[in-house]
Amino acid sequence: MPTTKADIIAQLQKDILLLQGHQPTLNNAAVDVGLGPLREAFPGGVFPTGYIHELISMGAEDAAATSGFLSGILGCLMQEGGICIWISTNRMIFPPALQHFGIAPDQVVFVDVSRDKDALWAMEEALKCNGLAAVVGELKEISFTASRRLQLAVEQSKVTGFVHRHQPRQLTSTTCVARWQITPLVSEQEERMPGPGFPSWQVALLKMRSGKPGTWRLTWYDNRFHIIPEAVTALPLTPLRKIG
């Protein structure tokens, strides 16, 4: 029996989420994707696993930032030797770099197809297989119908799916639970250290079902995400210097 006001409100929020069709993740305490600072945005304060997430990127640099952010999440999902199927129509991922984001590259199975149609079919088949930690699809266009098929597949298997749409013609509506857009940020270096710093991104959550969209500034080091403090005075840029 809830006693305090806060408990009552929390319980009510949970009930509302259920009514809105949000299935709570079964073992939600076990899955932590390391997006601690973004917790407020997610329904129930938990990163929705077992759903389809959509990531949008326009330029090649955005695609790299998106891949990095995605790899960070995957690294958390693929703990305990889970494996990931990475389906792409035009693969540019450099496998050895995945290790920087906490993924063992040999735990990723790449499937290279030539058409979006094949990629979607392969993704649907992969999402039906509940022996996987995650499925990533890199493609250009996904129709509403196709996204619904993917959603139906994950509802059975509870596998988390990521659709990385690179240079889509237009942002059509999909059934995906979230839509992310990641762009690179100028990295910050402490104490006038030379060279580029840790990967830094502006993470925009454009759409979040039963959640609160928003924008955050994140960086990745020590194998996890960190939020970049807002009030940071821009450091004077280090002069170009030869190192090594």
Added chain:
Amino acid sequence: MPTRFIAIWFRHLQTDWSIRRQPELREVPFVLAAPDHGRMKITAANIPAQAQGIDTGMAVADARALVPSLQVLDEVAGLSEKLLTALGHWCIRYTPVAAIDPPDGLILDISGCSHLWGGEVPYLEDIRSRLRDFGYDVRAAIADTIGAAWAVARYGRVTPVVPPYEQQAHLLPLPPAALRLDPEVLERLHKLGLYQVGSFINMPRSALRRRFGQGLLQRLDQALGMEPEIPAPLQRPEPYEERLPSLEPIMTATGITIALERLLEALCRRLQKEEKGLRNARLKCYRVDNEVQEVSIGTNRPSHNSRHLFKLFDQHISQIAPGLGIELFVLEASRVEAVSTAQEALWSRAGNLDDRMVAELLDRLTGKIGAGIVHRYLPDQHHWPERSFKQAPSLQESPGIAWRTDRPRPIRLLAEPALIEVSAPIPDYPPMLFRYKGELHRVKKADGPERIEREWWLETGAHRDYYCVEDEKGQRYWLFRLGHYDVDQPHQWFIHGFFA
């Protein structure tokens, strides 16, 4: 019950075939000839030609002198092999094990077959009369061993059917050539006056070996049945094979599906019992018009899960053209491996690469889209970025060395480094600005160079000096300069990847 063999000897295989094609040649003397050392040499002669003293090995010019009306046809290369193979396949109606015996014979293993024709004599008579009806001049004999049957078929005078265990008595009056010996050995036997097998069969073995070599003893033992001789059958029986004949020709996809399900059920039950799993399987559909339709599948790991295998086949059923109907389905497992019975994990949150479901998923993907789409990578001991990882040969292979993380590597790499325009201070400072795809990037932060030498034992070319740079928008790139600065030629800069 001893094994029984038939040896069939086609006395005029090639000329009989020519007569079958051109019946007007039956009564005229003709020969087949092939060029040999600048002259035409006779390789086969028909009966009228042989009656006039023409034999194989003669020059055509000599034969023409004997018989001016002689017709000479060109020999077709490889004809006898092809004919024997076709005849051997035809003989499978008599026994499942038919083998060819070049240049002019067939060997059939008829153990346990002849009673279906009412005994060996009618059986042999049936084969002989049918082959004669085709126009082939044949002699055939039955014996316990291939050697004895061969000898009696070619040199026997008494009876073509040698009763079981009596091959020695039948071999005694035959000439040594009946033992399939080398010409030198035959010549030596002939010189010594040994014109019959019986005249040397009881000599001491050591003396025979010393004078005529091991070959003679081996042939003798094979003919007598003391050393086994196994023919190489034309149609190798697949050890894992299931057949399903259908009463009515099957023409619909539903029918094929049902047939396939039954075959897979039977095959998988057997594989399961023997703890085997199939890697490759082939479904052959024999149509009423003698066409054979085939579809085949492959799996990443041995499987005896009939539902999974059915799914793999299901993707190909539409490729089967039933035509007027299929009357026989044959499912062959051409590659079978032992399956390791994995211990079931009671509860695991995420599967791993040993998971049967993952292997089955990848089978389905390759089955539908095509082979060579699934890649998995392992670290390789190279610094050169393109060679720093290698394709894993199997799903179970684990990395032998650790993945390196001590150097920055871009998350996305261009398949081919792209040429960029750069202004950079010499000698080896990072660029100040560069232009890629028409867009100008001002470099604000840079790190490097990291020099990566080309591995000279693999390929030649200049080294690369890599720089990590970040432009004013925070976009991070991996650039490199190819080789040293040189006065003669302009230096080249490339973009190779994008950092996250």
